[in-house]
Amino acid sequence: MIKVEGLKKRFQDLEVLKGIDIEINKGDVMCIIGPSGSGKSTFLRCLNMLEKPTGGKIYFEGDDLTDKKTDLNLHRQKMGMVFQQFNLFPHMTVMDNLTCAPVMLKKMTKEEAETRAMELLKRVGLEDKAYTYPNKLSGGQKQRVAIVRALAMGPDVMLFDEPTSALDPEMVGEVLEVMRELAEAGMTMVVVTHEMGFAREVSNRVIFLDEGMILEEGTPEQVFDHPQNERLRSFLSKVL
């Protein structure tokens, strides 16, 4: 579904990604772990071109996103993204947050979008919050709304950029639960996370990224129980 070839990203003098090759298949739940500053978030943000790569190629459903002729907006409709800071639209109700993009981009009528939004809100237990504004929600509720806002576009893949890092500890569980259900429903997911428990239990592939390179890749069992790379071992000894 997504194929990354020799992906490089440089910010002025700092080379953040030094050539990443990876293929993400339909149904994969891939967790990206690694120390801070390793390039995890930058890598994820390159996947939907929020960050423009300075080298390499990214293919999404066969189209090269780094090609200037590719219609990025069209592809982004199929790549949902969830941010660390939620980034809900504060001037809109929860309902409008969910329906504004599908309606504006003519994916559905207002009525269809609202029906669909209500279904999604029910799925995450927030149907009673449909007509409130984001500033009345807790962090965990905001992030659940952010997840269904992305889902409202009917994406083929969901990108999560440290979705629980800005949450109070007692709210992490409710967000991870939604993500777990999403994974079980077969959604293709790429998750940058510090939640090792989630990575171990929910994902089918784990990538260890450090200093802009993939140092190890495998099933959760391989990566967590039989780490080969020295730096991965030292990383795991600090976080587990």
Add this chain to the structure above:
Amino acid sequence: MSAWFDKIYETFIETGYYNLMIEGLYNTIKITLGALVIGVLLGTLIAVTKYFSEDVPVLKPLAKVLDIYVTAIRGIPVVVLLLVFYYVIMTSSEGVVVGVITFGINSSAYMAELIRSGINAVDPGQMEAGRSLGMSKAQAMAKIVLPQAVKYILPAIGNEFVALLKETSVAGYVAVVDLTRAGNLVRNNTFDAINPLFTIAITYLIMTVGLTRILAAVERRLAKSDKG
């Protein structure tokens, strides 16, 4: 007291100059409102163009030109602009139209900076969230960023509005009978300086205070809806 009323009657009513004063007030309001609309629209256009030029190379030269425009307009006294527009650029236009255009253009340079800072005050994550849903940059700007920027910009636009209203008092430099010019004409023709000049001073004061009050109320409204 009654002598004073007699004097007012003599200056404005007997002579029929009250009509001139009303016409002046009407022109002042026309110029101010027209210039405000042009200032906001042109200012938004400039600010948004500059914002987009950051990653659309084609717009870069245009942004440079706009920078020069803003610097030039802000560096030239509005009276000079008014004279240039009236006697050089728009020689065949009516004074009021020249006033609207000149004050509008003058205002747009200040508005552009205000609006740009308002856009910059909106969390960049908002634009990113819009883009990640598949919106174009223009769509996300219109639907997500600008509506939030308004909240930051509105108080400053209110101040600019009041400043603009007072600034239009120099419109009389060209053949426009605005409130100030009207009062001054009446003073000149009746040899009564106190009443015409005090009348225009008080009229400006009432308008600026009224405007400030209305804007403060609108801001309170916005702040309230912000709290949910």
